[in-house]
Amino acid sequence: MISFLVHAACFCGQVTTQLPVALSLFILTLRGLSSAKTANRGNLLGMAGMLLVIAAPILMASRNLLFTKPSQMYFFYLTMCTLVCGGFIGYRVAKKVSMTALPQLLATFHSLVGLAAIFIAWAVQTSPYTFGLIGSPEEYFLSEINALELAIGTVVGAITFAGSLIAAGKLHGIIKGTLSYKGRKGVTLTLALILVLLIAFYTICPCTHVFCPILAISLMLGYLLIMPVGGADMPVIVSMLNSYSGWAAAGIGFTLNNILLIVVGALVGMSGAILSSIMCKGMNRSIRSVIFGGAGATTAPTCSGTTQPKGNVKLCSGEDAAIILKNASTVIVVPGYGMAVSQAQHALRELAEALQNDDVTVKYAIHPVAGRMPGHMNVLLAEANIPYEDVFEGGEINREFSTTDVVLVVGANDITNPAAKTDPTSPIYGMPVLDVGNAKTVLFIKRSLAAGYAGIDNDLFYKENTMMLLGDAKKVLETVLRSF
Amino acid sequence: MMDFGTGAMIATIFTLSCFTGYCVVLRVTPALHAPLMSVTNAISSVIIIAALQVTVYSAHGEFGEVTTARWLCLVAVFLTIINIVGGFMLTKRMLSMFETKKKKPGND
Secondary structure, eight states: OHHHHHHHHHHHHSHHHHHHHHHHHHHHHHHHTTSHHHHHHHHHHHHHHHHHHHHHHHHHHHGGGGGSOGGGGHHHHHHHHHHHHHHHHHHHHHHHOOGGGHHHHHHHHHHHHHHHHHHHHHHHHHOTTTTTOSSSTTOOOOOHHHHHHHHHHHHHHHHHHHHHHHHHHHHHTSSOSOOOOTTHHHHHHHHHHHHHHHHHHHHHSOOHHHHHHHHHHHHHHHHHHHTTOOGGGHHHHHHHHHHHHHHHHHHHHHHHTOHHHHHHHHHHHHHHHHHHHHHHHHHTOOHHHHHTTOHHHHHGGGGOOOOOOOOOOOBOOHHHHHHHHHHOSEEEEEEOHHHHHTTTHHHHHHHHHHHHHTTOEEEEEEOTTSSSSTTHHHHHHHHTTOOGGGEEEHHHHGGGGGGOSEEEEESOOGGGOTHHHHOTTSTTTTOOOOOGGGSSEEEEEESOSOOOTTOOOOGGGGSTTEEEEESOHHHHHHHHHHTO | OOSOOHHHHHHHHHHHHHHHHHHHHHTSOGGGHHHHHHHHHHHHGGGHHHHHHHHHOOTTOOOSOOOHHHHHHHHHHHHHHHHHHHHHHHHHHHHHHHHOOTTSOSOO
16 A cells, blocks of 8 residues: 555656646636636646645655655654644635735735745755756856856845835835935946846856855845835736746746746746736836836826816715715725725625615726735725626726716725826826716715825816715715615 | 757747746736736745755755755745745635625625
8 A cells, every 4th residue: 555655656756747737737727717717716726736746745755754764854854844834824824814915915925935036046056966956066066057047046036035025014014105315226227237247257156155245236126126116006016026926936947947937937927927017007107117116106296297276175974975875876986995994895885785775786996006906906895795796897887987976986096086187297197097077976085185195186076076075984984874 | 859958948938838828817807816916926936846855855865964955945945835825825715705796795
């Protein structure tokens, strides 16, 4: 029996059988996400693929348990303990985290991929022989091409790690403000140049004295790239770091000539790149300006030219809002980050149900950059049991605003700003926005009249048909609900 | 085999994988972009394989030998397993939210 298991394990452990199966499973995982029905199956396939990948070396090694002294295998047991402990931590974190905190959790996860890439690269640096990169332990130096790949893997890993950590800190509100100083571009470019020279030197002389400066400069570069990026650009940054974590994995794959890592790294890298480009389109920012340090974001708000005379703002109470909503026949809800912050999605769903009982049609319009990461709003609405079919993407529903009675904007601002269409001097000019103003009545739930993340005023607040409900989104929605 | 260097083969595989990734991810519905990010995060932690091969057994059969490289790889195993389990569990949790329809109102 044991011998059968051992033979089965050896068969599964062989790269020829394991590699194509695991890769197909990973591609099917991504494919499954094309619809909500198949997504869960896809996720299970991904887990199976990962299990296959992890189990193979463990089973191969456990074969040696039979004819090796236990004292010699203590590192094997240590690895098992690490797997169990780490797995437990991951499980707890995934179960406990609130959906509002999703972006920072994912950024932290990306930083872990980057850090792991650094550690593996470092391990390769200390002992290339262990990884089979050189023929014998005596021959110390890596070949030039291996050294180049190792250096690139390290650089991408380090930038991912430092950048994601900063992004997570910013999203969590630990790191406040942005870094801006004169000659930022110059400093970044100089560092990049030094890095390129060091890498060139490293290919000739792959020793620790060159490896450490490469690592340090890459970490610094990661910090300098992400630190100046403002809050509004976070959806782009989170998806860009997702992409980087994939390229880091691919970089390690190139170093070790491991096809599995190269393919998976490329898949993940492309996925992140596509998400970044979608987010960029949603904000009308070029992908270049974000990749090269989000230069536009920090300078744009300061030169905002919207200094028109402010009109009167019509404030409205919860009772008034309830009456307006009840008399409507169609309502479109536009959620924004404010909804996420005050956890208002459950109150929103209760309100929507109350309205639907009064035969009011309720739909939801989601702008691509409404949350702090791609798809953030959809998850929050789904968390509150809001049916998937009632939720529409911005492009699909934008024409319907003109035939809608009431638009309820919950904690969103810039994504509804008409200045993006009318005012060429506005920093968000050209960004696709939701034409909320075309509806008969607009109800804005907002904490204050302060400008949004892009730092610009919203003309919509002063329009005839706009009513403002100031306060925390959840509390306001509860007041409205009570007056029903 | 054709006369086809390892470098060229790896470059080909990499390029084709990029295209595969592009085609597959382009079809993901925007509503599921958050689960997409969390599942890609989990599968990019497949770099665990590079570390595991060193920690559980060395490719060259030195079982007892404990080197700096092995300790470094152990740290990498720890970091990536958090990611793998966390990423897949998070995706599962998110997807289960998308599944629950009007059936159970009021409680989560």
